[in-house]
Amino acid sequence: MTTQDPRANRHDQAAAGRYEAREADWRNGAIVYQVLVDRFAPSAHLEAKRHLYPAPKRLRDWAEVPTQGQYLEDVKVWSHEIDFWGGDLASTQAHLxxxxxxxxxxxxLNPICSAYTNHKYDALDYQQVSPEYGTREDVKALAADLHGRGMKLVLDGVFNHMGRNAPIFQQAAADAASPYRAWFDFNPAYPSGVRCWYNAQNLPELVMEHPPTREHLYAGPDSVVRSYLRDGIDGWRLDVAHDIGFNVLEDLTQHAHDEKPGSLVVGELWTYPQEWFPSVDGVMNFSTREIILRMVQGKLPVATAARMLNRLIADAGVDNLLKSWLMLDNHDTPRLATTVPDPTLRRLTQLLQFTLPGAPNLYYGSEVGMTGGDDPGMRAPMRWDLVREDQPDLQWTRQLIALRKAQRALRVGDFRLIESTRLLAFERHTDRIGESVFVIANPSSEPVTEVLLLPNSKVMSNAPLRDLLAPGSATPNPLAALLEVSLPPGGVRVLQPDVAPITGYSTYKRVQ
Known part of the structure; x- marks a missing residue:
């Protein structure tokens, strides 16, 4: 017979509601997969589409790798920005x-709106899907297919700027009396006579505060943000959200939520995340990415990295970070296998991505160890030839995803730093001690033995732990909240209290 402690029950019941509420929200701790539609899967109708890539655009063979091109003055873009591989929404759906x-x-999905370039960050018409990719009906079909699989769809919203070829910009530039003139900031003080994102002549910025612009982008009932949500998408990732600012972001996020309660708005923010909530639901967590990568590259001492992570998580708040995307690579950064070429350290890095608070964001091809340097190297077409059951990166990715799905604390739990010096160690925990997960990593090139302090009052002395990465392997036992751990270079342990009774007895019988 198990005896219950009423005082402990009151404490646990108060905490339990927090974790149950987090679990009920699909945005918390979700695993995200990022796709460049042009590069993910070859179209089944490529020949019928060739006319959609007129010169100076080039349609490449799937086996080719993108390389740095030259600046084309007449069209104001780099030649590698108009190299295409021919993927579309239908081919993406076929590979779900x-x-x-x-x-x-x-x-x-990276931007799919009508645009001149392959990356589609230079929209011509937000309400139209780029013809190389398909139509709004294809978006609806993709969303419906995903929903049938229990998955969600998030699109990339590029609302800070459009493309110089956009009809409304061309009209505004040609006619000072155009109703679209105020949509842009024309000023002779700017290098090209209009404010452009980072002075890139192909990317004139929108005046998002201008009421008709605001109405068109997100506030009006038939606006871009709201109409795509009605089409079935579940959220928006906002490009260069730091340039959009707190007030406009908050306004946009509120309209998205009004249209579709529970939808997700994630901002691309290369800043400290703390003050950007609740202007957005989540951020792309570049700060945590930088801390992890610099630590594994030996540029940041482990103890300093631990303090930085602890400070960032405390300042931003776990509830906000659970909705934030934690990525190690994407279309704007070198691929992880290039940044961290050592397989052991790369596995350690990925383990942290899947165990720290957040929503892990996988860039297509990273699951099979695709390499790629700076733009456009990181945007190579998907290596489907590497998708094999014996592919080690694929096996490891699946193991990490299975680990997260099996462990509630990794999906929606709180964060607690474990006192250490040479090892990075932390706990993800809920109200149940049996769900606690202790993550311990040695990012150094030397073996490390260290005594750690586990600051969890429910961890019982001499009670067994189990290794979630290597079930059945020998594990150290805690003694009066101290745990001695030895790890080889690049070694990791993911430990959890074993609360199961042994021959009918468990020291956890009143504290589970």
Missing amino acids: DHVQGLGVDVLY
Whole structure:
């Protein structure tokens, strides 16, 4: 017979509601898979589409790798920005079995709106899908397919700027009396006579505060943000959100939520995340990415990295970070296998991505160890030839995703730093001691033995732990909240209290 402690029950019941509420929100701790539609899967109708890539655009063979091009003065873009590989929404949908098989919860697409370049960050018409990719009906079909699989769809919203070829910009530039003139900031003080994002002549910025612009982008009932949400998408990732600012972001986020309660708005913010909530639901967590990578590259001492992570998580708040995307690479950064070429350290890095608070964001191809340096190297077409059951990166990715799905604390738990010096160690925990997960990593090139302090009053002395990465392997036992751990270079342990009774007895019988 188990005896219950009423005082402990009151404490646990108060905490339990927090974790249950987090679990009920699909945005918390979701596993996100990012796709560049042009590069993810070859179209089944490529020949019928060739006319959509007129010169100076070039349609490449799937086996080719993108390389740095030259600046084309007449069209104001680099030649590698108009090299295409021919993927479309239908081909992406045809490969959803792979994405679902990984255990992904959310498919995130880089921009799909009508645009001149391959990256589509230079929109011509937000309400139209780029013809190389398909139509709004294809978006609806993709969303419906994903929902049938229990998954969500998030699109990339590029509302800070458009493309110089956009009809409304061309009209505004040609006619000072145009109703679209005030949509842009024309000023002879700017290098090209209009404010452009980072002075890139192909990317004139929108005046998002201008009421008609605001109405068109997100506030009006038939606005871009709201109409795509009605089409079935589940959220928006906002490009260069730091340039949009707190007030406009908050306004946009509120309208998205009004249209679709529970929808997700994630901002691309290369800043400290603390003050950007609640202007957005989540951020792309570049700060945590930088801390992790610099630590594994030996540029940041482990103890300093631990303090930085602890400070960032405390300042931003776990509830906000659970909705924030934690990525190690994407379309704007070198791929992880290039940044961290050592397989052991790369596995350690990925383990942290899947165990720290957040929503892990997988960039297509990272699950099979694709390499790629600076732009455009990181945007190579998907290596489907590497998708094999014996591929080690794929096996490791699946193991990490399975680990997260099996462990409630990793999905929605709180964060607690474990006192250490040479090892990075932390706990993800809920109200139940049996769900606590202790993550311990040695990012150094030397073996490390260290005594750690586990600051959890429910961890019982001499009670067994189990290794979630290597079930059945020998593990150290805590003694009066201290745990001695030895790890080889690049070694990791993921430990959890074993609360199961042994021959009918458990020291956890009143504190579970």
